[in-house]
Amino acid sequence: MELNPALGRDYCSRMLAGNIEAAEELFTTSEYTAERAALGQTIPGSAGWAAEAFASFPGFVVILALAGLLMGSEFDSNTSRNLLLAEPRMGRHILVKSMVVWLVVVLQMLTAGLIVLAFNLAIGRQQHNLSDFYPAPGDDLFRVALLVGGAVLVTGLASVGAVTLSACVRSRMGTLFWGGAAIGVLALGAGTKDVWAWLPGGVLADTMDFQAAFAVWNVVWGPASGSDIPLVVRCLPTLALLGTGLALGVRAAQHRSATA
Numbered sequence: 227m228e229l230n231p232a233l234g235r236d237y238c239s240r241m242l243a244g245n246i247e248a249a250e251e252l253f254t255t256s257e258y259t260a261e262r263a264a265l266g267q268t269i270p271g272s273a274g275w276a277a278e279a280f281a282s283f284p285g286f287v288v289i290l291a292l293a294g295l296l297m298g299s300e301f302d303s304n305t306s307r308n309l310l311l312a313e314p315r316m317g318r319h320i321l322v323k324s325m326v327v328w329l330v331v332v333l334q335m336l337t338a339g340l341i342v343l344a345f346n347l348a349i350g351r352q353q354h355n356l357s358d359f360y361p362a363p364g365d366d367l368f369r370v371a372l373l374v375g376g377a378v379l380v381t382g383l384a385s386v387g388a389v390t391l392s393a394c395v396r397s398r399m400g401t402l403f404w405g406g407a408a409i410g411v412l413a414l415g416a417g418t419k420d421v422w423a424w425l426p427g428g429v430l431a432d433t434m435d436f437q438a439a440f441a442v443w444n445v446v447w448g449p450a451s452g453s454d455i456p457l458v459v460r461c462l463p464t465l466a467l468l469g470t471g472l473a474l475g476v477r478a479a480q481h482r483s484a485t486a
Contacts, residue, residue: 263354278377281380423460
């Protein structure tokens with residue numbers, strides 16, 4: 227006020243109130259980030275870290291790569307004819323290869339959780355002991371059980387979708403290209419809370435409890451919507467859309483095999 231009296235006391239009061247609000251938001255964000263990081267220094271928490279990672283962009287890239295390797299390579303290497311002569315039902319091929327992809331991803335997820343835990347016990351805890359931010363054991367176990375269960379479900383559905391896509395486009399590079407485009411479409415709508423809550427990307431963010439304060443694996447996604455409508459209700463359109471898309475994809479793959 228001494229440097230510029232024209233600004234007045236009201237201006238300075240508004241500036242002070244804005245700075246206080248920004249400081250409170252920073253404190254809340256930092257405390258939440260420390261709590262999430264502290265989970266990695268516990269056995270169940272490290273599993274939760276891995277679950278969130280594999281049920282989002284990093285895990286989907288792995289699933290697309292495996293789907294292209296297992297299904298797309300059959301067409302790239304011209305060995306699909308022998309495969310289809312032995313078993314002409316494309317739906318069965320998709321189901322079997324999806325189960326293989328899903329099992330590999332689940333094993334990778336468990337391995338990643340062990341690596342996170344080993345790193346935090348050996349290095350992280352010595353450098354940044356976050357024991358003051360550990361949640362109650364019961365809350366930790368319950369939350370991690372939900373995350374792991376959600377990751378198992380999400381990766382299973384993603385495996386079926388990626389293998390079906392690979393059976394339709396019939397190439398490894400095509401699987402990665404169109405799969406990446408699909409991931410980009412899923413991330414649309416994150417800026418609008420009411421819309422995001424009903425879109426597949428928002429349903430996934432709510433299922434896996436993505437938070438804007440700790441955007442490591444959910445950089446591509448938006449955070450959880452915070453909608454008051456139960457997730458069970460909001461996921462119905464997504465499941466219907468996914469089921470329809472998979473059915474049409476299997477039919478298209480079967481038709482291409484019959485006409486090839």
